[in-house]
Amino acid sequence: MISHLPILQVIVPLMAAPICLLLKRSQLVWLFSLFASAIAFIISVLLLQQVMTSGVISYELGGWEAPWGIEYRIDKLNAFLLLIISAISTVVLIAAQTSIEKEIPKEKHTLFYILYLLSLTGMLGIVSTGDAFNVFVFLEISSLSAYALIALGQDRRALWASYQYLIMGTIGATFILIGIGLMYQMTGTLNMQDLSQRLPEVAQTRTVFTAFAFVIVGVCLKLALFPLHLWLPNAYAYAPSIVTAFFAATATKVAIYLLIRFTFTVFGLSFSFTTLPLQGLFLLLGLTGIFVASSAAIYQNNVKHVFAYSSIAQVGYIIVGLSTSTITGLTATLLHLFNHALMKSAIFLALGAVVYRLGNVQLSSFNGLGRQMPLTMAAIVIGGLSLIGVPLTVGFVSKWYLLTALLEKGWWPVAILILLGSLLAVIYVWRIVEAAYFKKPLADSVPVKEAPLFFLIPIWLLITANIYFGIDTRLSLQVASAAAQSLFGVSP
Amino acid sequence: MIIGLFNDWVVVVLMMIGLYIVIAHGNLIKKIVGLAIFQTSVFILYISMANVEGGSAPILAEGIKQFSNPLPHVLILTAIVVGVATTALGLALVVRIKEAYGSIEEEDIQHLDNKTQDETEIQATEGDQS
Amino acid sequence: MDIIINISGALFLLIGSFLCISGGVGLLRFPDFYTRMHAVGVTDTLGAGMILIGLMFYSPDFLTFSKLVIILLLTLLIGPTTSHVLAKAAMHNNLMPKLQQEDNIKETSSSNY
Amino acid sequence: MKDLFAVVMLLGIYSLLSASFFVAMDAVDVAFTEAAVGAGISTLLMLVVITMTGRSEKTTRHKPWLALLVVVFTGGVLIYGTFDMPYFGIADAPIHSHVAPRYINESMKEIGIPNIVTSVLASYRAFDTFGEVVVIFTAGIGVMALLSVGRRPEEDEKTTAINDSMHEEYLVIRIVTKMLIPFILLYALYVQFHGDFGPGGGFQAGVIFAAAIILYTMLFGLTTARKVINQSFIQFIAAAGVLLYGCVGIVSMLNGANFFDYNVLASDPVAGQHLGILLIEWGVGCTVASVMIMIFFNFAGRREMQQNNEKVNNIEGDSL
Amino acid sequence: MNFSIEVMLQLTIVIPLLTIVGIILANNRPNIREGITISASILLLFIVTSLYQSLLSGKNVNVFWWDIMPNLSISFSIEPLGMLFALIASFLWLITTFYAIGYMRSHQEENQTRFYSCFALAISAVMGIAFSDNLFTLFVFYEVLTLSTYPLVTHAGTEKAKQGGRVYLGILLSTSIAFFLLAIAGTWFITGTLDFKQGGIFNPDVDKAIAGALLVLFIFGIGKAAIMPFHRWLPAAMVAPTPVSALLHAVAVVKAGVFTILKVCVFIFGLDLLAILPTTQFLLYLAGASVLLASIVAMRQDNLKARLAYSTISQLGYITIGALLATSSGVIGSSMHIATHAFGKITLFFCAGAILVAAHKSKISEMRGLGRQMPLTMIAFFIGSLSIIGVPPTGGTWSKWFLLMGTIETEQWILMVVLMISSLLNIAYLLPIPFHAFFSNPLPEKHDASSSNHESVDLASNVDQSQVQIKEAPWPSLLAIGITTFGCLFLFIYPQPLFDLATAILASGQ
Numbered sequence A: 001m002i003s004h005l006p007i008l009q010v011i012v013p014l015m016a017a018p019i020c021l022l023l024k025r026s027q028l029v030w031l032f033s034l035f036a037s038a039i040a041f042i043i044s045v046l047l048l049q050q051v052m053t054s055g056v057i058s059y060e061l062g063g064w065e066a067p068w069g070i071e072y073r074i075d076k077l078n079a080f081l082l083l084i085i086s087a088i089s090t091v092v093l094i095a096a097q098t099s100i101e102k103e104i105p106k107e108k109h110t111l112f113y114i115l116y117l118l119s120l121t122g123m124l125g126i127v128s129t130g131d132a133f134n135v136f137v138f139l140e141i142s143s144l145s146a147y148a149l150i151a152l153g154q155d156r157r158a159l160w161a162s163y164q165y166l167i168m169g170t171i172g173a174t175f176i177l178i179g180i181g182l183m184y185q186m187t188g189t190l191n192m193q194d195l196s197q198r199l200p201e202v203a204q205t206r207t208v209f210t211a212f213a214f215v216i217v218g219v220c221l222k223l224a225l226f227p228l229h230l231w232l233p234n235a236y237a238y239a240p241s242i243v244t245a246f247f248a249a250t251a252t253k254v255a256i257y258l259l260i261r262f263t264f265t266v267f268g269l270s271f272s273f274t275t276l277p278l279q280g281l282f283l284l285l286g287l288t289g290i291f292v293a294s295s296a297a298i299y300q301n302n303v304k305h306v307f308a309y310s311s312i313a314q315v316g317y318i319i320v321g322l323s324t325s326t327i328t329g330l331t332a333t334l335l336h337l338f339n340h341a342l343m344k345s346a347i348f349l350a351l352g353a354v355v356y357r358l359g360n361v362q363l364s365s366f367n368g369l370g371r372q373m374p375l376t377m378a379a380i381v382i383g384g385l386s387l388i389g390v391p392l393t394v395g396f397v398s399k400w401y402l403l404t405a406l407l408e409k410g411w412w413p414v415a416i417l418i419l420l421g422s423l424l425a426v427i428y429v430w431r432i433v434e435a436a437y438f439k440k441p442l443a444d445s446v447p448v449k450e451a452p453l454f455f456l457i458p459i460w461l462l463i464t465a466n467i468y469f470g471i472d473t474r475l476s477l478q479v480a481s482a483a484a485q486s487l488f489g490v491s492p
Numbered sequence B: 001m002i003i004g005l006f007n008d009w010v011v012v013v014l015m016m017i018g019l020y021i022v023i024a025h026g027n028l029i030k031k032i033v034g035l036a037i038f039q040t041s042v043f044i045l046y047i048s049m050a051n052v053e054g055g056s057a058p059i060l061a062e063g064i065k066q067f068s069n070p071l072p073h074v075l076i077l078t079a080i081v082v083g084v085a086t087t088a089l090g091l092a093l094v095v096r097i098k099e100a101y102g103s104i105e106e107e108d109i110q111h112l113d114n115k116t117q118d119e120t121e122i123q124a125t126e127g128d129q130s
Numbered sequence C: 001m002d003i004i005i006n007i008s009g010a011l012f013l014l015i016g017s018f019l020c021i022s023g024g025v026g027l028l029r030f031p032d033f034y035t036r037m038h039a040v041g042v043t044d045t046l047g048a049g050m051i052l053i054g055l056m057f058y059s060p061d062f063l064t065f066s067k068l069v070i071i072l073l074l075t076l077l078i079g080p081t082t083s084h085v086l087a088k089a090a091m092h093n094n095l096m097p098k099l100q101q102e103d104n105i106k107e108t109s110s111s112n113y
Numbered sequence D: 001m002k003d004l005f006a007v008v009m010l011l012g013i014y015s016l017l018s019a020s021f022f023v024a025m026d027a028v029d030v031a032f033t034e035a036a037v038g039a040g041i042s043t044l045l046m047l048v049v050i051t052m053t054g055r056s057e058k059t060t061r062h063k064p065w066l067a068l069l070v071v072v073f074t075g076g077v078l079i080y081g082t083f084d085m086p087y088f089g090i091a092d093a094p095i096h097s098h099v100a101p102r103y104i105n106e107s108m109k110e111i112g113i114p115n116i117v118t119s120v121l122a123s124y125r126a127f128d129t130f131g132e133v134v135v136i137f138t139a140g141i142g143v144m145a146l147l148s149v150g151r152r153p154e155e156d157e158k159t160t161a162i163n164d165s166m167h168e169e170y171l172v173i174r175i176v177t178k179m180l181i182p183f184i185l186l187y188a189l190y191v192q193f194h195g196d197f198g199p200g201g202g203f204q205a206g207v208i209f210a211a212a213i214i215l216y217t218m219l220f221g222l223t224t225a226r227k228v229i230n231q232s233f234i235q236f237i238a239a240a241g242v243l244l245y246g247c248v249g250i251v252s253m254l255n256g257a258n259f260f261d262y263n264v265l266a267s268d269p270v271a272g273q274h275l276g277i278l279l280i281e282w283g284v285g286c287t288v289a290s291v292m293i294m295i296f297f298n299f300a301g302r303r304e305m306q307q308n309n310e311k312v313n314n315i316e317g318d319s320l
Numbered sequence E: 001m002n003f004s005i006e007v008m009l010q011l012t013i014v015i016p017l018l019t020i021v022g023i024i025l026a027n028n029r030p031n032i033r034e035g036i037t038i039s040a041s042i043l044l045l046f047i048v049t050s051l052y053q054s055l056l057s058g059k060n061v062n063v064f065w066w067d068i069m070p071n072l073s074i075s076f077s078i079e080p081l082g083m084l085f086a087l088i089a090s091f092l093w094l095i096t097t098f099y100a101i102g103y104m105r106s107h108q109e110e111n112q113t114r115f116y117s118c119f120a121l122a123i124s125a126v127m128g129i130a131f132s133d134n135l136f137t138l139f140v141f142y143e144v145l146t147l148s149t150y151p152l153v154t155h156a157g158t159e160k161a162k163q164g165g166r167v168y169l170g171i172l173l174s175t176s177i178a179f180f181l182l183a184i185a186g187t188w189f190i191t192g193t194l195d196f197k198q199g200g201i202f203n204p205d206v207d208k209a210i211a212g213a214l215l216v217l218f219i220f221g222i223g224k225a226a227i228m229p230f231h232r233w234l235p236a237a238m239v240a241p242t243p244v245s246a247l248l249h250a251v252a253v254v255k256a257g258v259f260t261i262l263k264v265c266v267f268i269f270g271l272d273l274l275a276i277l278p279t280t281q282f283l284l285y286l287a288g289a290s291v292l293l294a295s296i297v298a299m300r301q302d303n304l305k306a307r308l309a310y311s312t313i314s315q316l317g318y319i320t321i322g323a324l325l326a327t328s329s330g331v332i333g334s335s336m337h338i339a340t341h342a343f344g345k346i347t348l349f350f351c352a353g354a355i356l357v358a359a360h361k362s363k364i365s366e367m368r369g370l371g372r373q374m375p376l377t378m379i380a381f382f383i384g385s386l387s388i389i390g391v392p393p394t395g396g397t398w399s400k401w402f403l404l405m406g407t408i409e410t411e412q413w414i415l416m417v418v419l420m421i422s423s424l425l426n427i428a429y430l431l432p433i434p435f436h437a438f439f440s441n442p443l444p445e446k447h448d449a450s451s452s453n454h455e456s457v458d459l460a461s462n463v464d465q466s467q468v469q470i471k472e473a474p475w476p477s478l479l480a481i482g483i484t485t486f487g488c489l490f491l492f493i494y495p496q497p498l499f500d501l502a503t504a505i506l507a508s509g510q
Helices: A004-023 A026-054 A076-094 A094-103 A107-126 A132-151 A154-189 A190-203 A206-223 A230-237 A241-266 A270-275 A278-298 A303-323 A329-360 A374-388 A394-409 A412-438 A453-473 A473-486 B002-024 B030-050 B070-101 B105-130 C002-029 C033-059 C061-093 C098-107 D004-024 D028-052 D064-082 D100-110 D116-124 D128-145 D156-169 D171-194 D204-221 D224-230 D233-254 D269-319 E005-025 E030-056 E079-105 E111-133 E135-151 E159-191 E208-221 E233-239 E240-250 E253-269 E271-276 E278-300 E304-324 E328-359 E376-389 E396-409 E413-430 E432-439 E459-469 E475-493 E496-509
Strands: A057-060 A071-074 E063-068 E070-078
Touching: A004 A026, A004 A071, A004 A107, A004 D128, A004 E070, A004 E208, A026 A057, A026 A076, A026 A094, A026 A107, A071 A190, A071 E496, A076 A094, A076 A107, A076 A132, A076 A329, A076 A453, A076 A473, A094 A107, A094 A241, A094 A329, A094 A453, A094 E376, A107 A132, A107 B105, A107 D128, A107 E271, A132 A241, A132 B070, A132 D064, A132 D128, A132 E208, A154 A190, A154 A206, A154 A230, A154 B002, A154 B070, A154 B105, A190 A206, A190 A241, A206 A270, A206 D064, A230 A241, A230 A303, A230 D028, A241 A270, A241 A329, A241 A473, A270 A278, A270 E111, A278 A303, A278 A412, A278 D116, A303 A329, A303 A394, A303 A412, A303 B002, A303 E496, A329 A374, A329 A453, A329 A473, A329 D116, A374 A394, A374 A412, A374 A453, A374 E070, A394 A453, A394 A473, A394 E063, A394 E070, A394 E159, A412 E159, A453 B002, A453 E063, A473 E459, A473 E475, B002 B030, B002 D064, B030 B070, B030 D004, B030 D028, B070 D100, B070 D116, B070 D128, B070 D269, B105 E376, B105 E459, C002 C033, C002 E413, C033 D269, C061 D171, D004 D028, D028 D204, D028 D269, D028 E159, D028 E271, D100 D116, D100 D269, D116 E304, D128 D233, D128 D269, D156 E496, D171 D204, D204 D224, D204 D269, D204 E070, D224 D269, D233 D269, E005 E030, E005 E063, E005 E070, E005 E111, E030 E079, E030 E111, E070 E111, E079 E111, E079 E240, E079 E253, E079 E475, E079 E496, E111 E135, E111 E159, E111 E240, E135 E159, E135 E240, E159 E208, E208 E271, E208 E278, E233 E240, E233 E253, E233 E304, E240 E253, E240 E304, E240 E328, E304 E328, E304 E413, E328 E376, E328 E396, E328 E475, E328 E496, E376 E396, E376 E413, E376 E432, E376 E475, E396 E413, E396 E475, E413 E432
Parallel strands: none
Antiparallel strands: A057 A071, E063 E070
């Protein structure tokens, strides 16, 4: 069974989804999907060990060798991503049953879990496949289930947000499809490894430039990079809290993985960063993204909006890390992927707990919450601190690596801008802290109890992970630098 | 040159019409129609790529040597189904939006959203003052 | 022998295509919905039927011949039904035939539809 | 073009045209799917939605400049990209020389079915099709999650009344469809199993099968159709289709080969391929058919619910 | 308990953390909770003194905890400057706890558990800073100190506390993230290591401009040293209760700031490199300016605690000047000034707290004639202010003396003049308070006090009525004030151990 791990990673949640449809009762379905997600997590851990010891694993589906059949290539980069996605999904699922009791009507619970498992399958599929078109198919699976999941939100604006996300997402996916088509037309193959070998010969043709441009724009649409981020705030704010917690930590990460995979493996570093002004473009967009999104986050009344905009800013950090295109820069990017996933899922789960108790996440209803829900608010504060990048939290580790990468490149001004950007984070986190601890609760607001246990366990699991990986960075650092080196073709 | 690339230009024109409809028109159903056109044009791009002069459909039969490339056909089979899936989901959303907002025009929905946005803000500011 | 088949096949195809063209012209020229629908009805059933029969003459083996026969039967069955349904739907949305309206104005008597 | 009904009709015609275009370009399988799925189902769904959301589009001033700018820019980039593309139809383009020749030359030996598209679809790139089936399944679940109405109050006597009143009005079309539906179903099964030799396969068969059921539902009313095929049965079939497809892969995995490697399914590899392709086509057919039916039932159910609410409001309105 | 030195070194950080657990457990039993804090502080003081003995006997020790990132480790070691800072902090923690018990009890402050636990956390951060072996560990504990003192500053939980807290945290966090982190990253990038090393870690031929820029980043980055542009947080932190101000000014926060500046100047740049950097001169003048301006502003402050805050800013300016003079006597002067200023300022704050608690007066104008009711406090205040001014019977003289010697050695005449003038200004804003307290009668009530300060006719009536309630501060506060005043005097009489420690900074190799 060990040799079949790569495909089992995707098949387990995939087969779990239709089985859930047959199980009908929502309590049973919850346990079953939690079980499936846990198995996916164990598989990803085994895969990571296997990859770290014995290098790249290649698994030909259907027995047909690489360019003819579809091939799953697991190297350090996507093993790392698989670990992040399955871990976050398992932890978030723990709180799912209690959270959706208050947010989704009873008869739709089973459907919710099925869609959740399908989006998990989609993401795992995107990350583990080595075939360009297969990426598009699984991208559609995860996006379709994402649209449906977001539309399950209570507020009617969730429908409108989901519709906008559908339109933008489909345009993005079709752009990727056009890009893959043009690449296929020039090289004749769909396998990424094969593409990377055959593209350099045709690299200077105009079609390959267009293909590259379309793929990058398509992926950036999914990534919510600065100019193309309009769909993200509403989608994350009005979706059910569990959905936001899951997608905030994983959806953008998968898109970033795609960006890295296409720029580094498929098109090759020299092509993507020298022939096209991608480096300058990413740097510019990343920085503007940080400042615009952070300042927008400061003026939001809905706390979910605040952290949705902060997600866009964090994506800006990642893109700046990517634009350095050095090994340390890439390590910083991968580290921030891992760390940001931890931070955001913890914060959005805590917000889920607040929604469970209060029913809404307006900043005004946060007054005096520090006393009423001490553990949840403490989790949000620690998550906020880790967003700012205070030492002893994961945020600091990735900020430090980003700084050293930028200094190594000699980009002193960019380093200063990055630090100023994280100061903006101080402002919008402290707005929430002040509301929670210093303001008296509104006269008419009914006092609320602490969040239920099912919320507190995953939240505090993630918070301890937030702190633990801030202190003992061996795991995340080793894997991230090994992946970065393997992407640069340097044998670690 | 013109004849050789004529197909691709038609595809580009269709694509741009689809994109224009999606961005310019406010009606939600028209946006989905635009999306469908946009996707169909991509299918035509793939199929015109696969075609071989004088080749016949990729079904092995004696006497026929030249076949058009089967791989894009497979890709497009998947893409068509994906397109329909997105359209079905989009239409379901349109129905729900009609029920929730009472209209399927982007301006009305935006207007209603802004109104609810202001109301929540007013409540919030009252909350602060009290 | 096959010359006769070819000629008769070509003849049928010619008639069929002529009918289609006439239907098309009719579609453009006729003033009212119902008359236009009549023109379409003609092309749909007769024109297609003629072309199919013409094709039968050219069919290489029995299999395609039998397929063409089945297609002919089906079109003869579906053609009129679709025109019927189309007309019923028009009536349902109370789209009055043009002539009927002019009589109303002249005799000012309400039609008892 | 203010009338949405005309817009949808034109989209249907456009899909049919593109289907005929694909036939002209020797892509028969794609043409079949495009005609059945593109023209058939999506136009149908749009029509149902229009009955619910109103036919005419409000005349609003749409913002052309931004759209024009984006469109012209992307169009320009694309045109710029087309210059180095291999010309239409030349035989030595890279895609014809790298991966495709193996499919064309060896597929008869390795898989043994004449229709190369089905062999590539079902065996070489079986996982793509599996992803596709899951996409359809997701769409079905998504639509159900959005539109599924709670348990409908069973009022039998009312439905029979509607049924009778409809009966004398749609007499002709009902009789004709009664005659046609068996043939359509038969044709769907023919397409299902004929996929190996000619154009056809799971998707097209599923859609045609669903079209027959939808035709029946439109004419004989949703409640009678629900009596014929009830909701949970469809869901079961949808899940079973995906599971069947997956289990074929798992069986080949248990027999020691990689996932979706049909050679190990039977004693001799080619027979194994046949069996494998047959099974997954069957899985695809089931899923697509049940999902299409499920989607239509949900849409129609929603429409029925809206109409009931309107009736209830009108009754209240009148009684006030 | 004769554990090995390594274990004791780690204990200094772990003990305060354990006390937090103890405090939280003994939440609703105040006596036990206070008992735990006092016993912990005594234990800590004992350990720090035994570490001092081992330092004197020449044993140096290095403890490695773990690597947050490859060769960026959390590790500790003992060196004289760190030992000096740790001694002051642990000793004053004990005293401040005594004082706090008296203050908190009589002032009936609520959620004292949070107060004591944050206090202990701050002390453990201070110990971490004192004994940190590299700049990275120091930065980590520096941030922990900022965050642990935020709940203390906003202890009252009122709107004003929130405003004060916002300024406090805003400046400290932004300077530490924007400048300090950048400086550390720059140093790490240029030198490849962050470990403190005698004579600095920059190799001599480093590019002067970059090193100069880094120095500026460091000085501005260490917001806790309250250099002029970034001093706003100190007066803003006045909303906090007095024990917290004592902690802020004398024990932990401010001392950590100047301690870090000293460490950076001596162990990162090294005195010889510091002397030839282009920006040192500019920073010297900046520090001088902050000394002068702060003293002038202090004179106009009517609120006693605000005046003491601005005086602290000016005193910190002294220490920064001493550090930047880049001569041995400068360094000795500034390290001694840390100690003397700590004792002097803490005495003044305790007296201010006592006056607030006993007489409910915080305005200086109201404190005329208070000496008769609260003689002990006023005498202590007098001695404390003498120490700040640097007049013989108190320890302040030595440190100011060495600072002056430092300026003379480096022929920084302007700075010498600045030091002289600021000492005069110290007298101007500190001595009038005890003088008025003893030798003039209290002014009539506030409402017409500003109009005329001559005694009005109905003086006698309102004097008796306000006089009756005032009596001396509660005994624990008085005990604390007595000890710190004795400390000021002791430092003058027997400064030898302090002086040895100060000279050992430059002499002992790492």
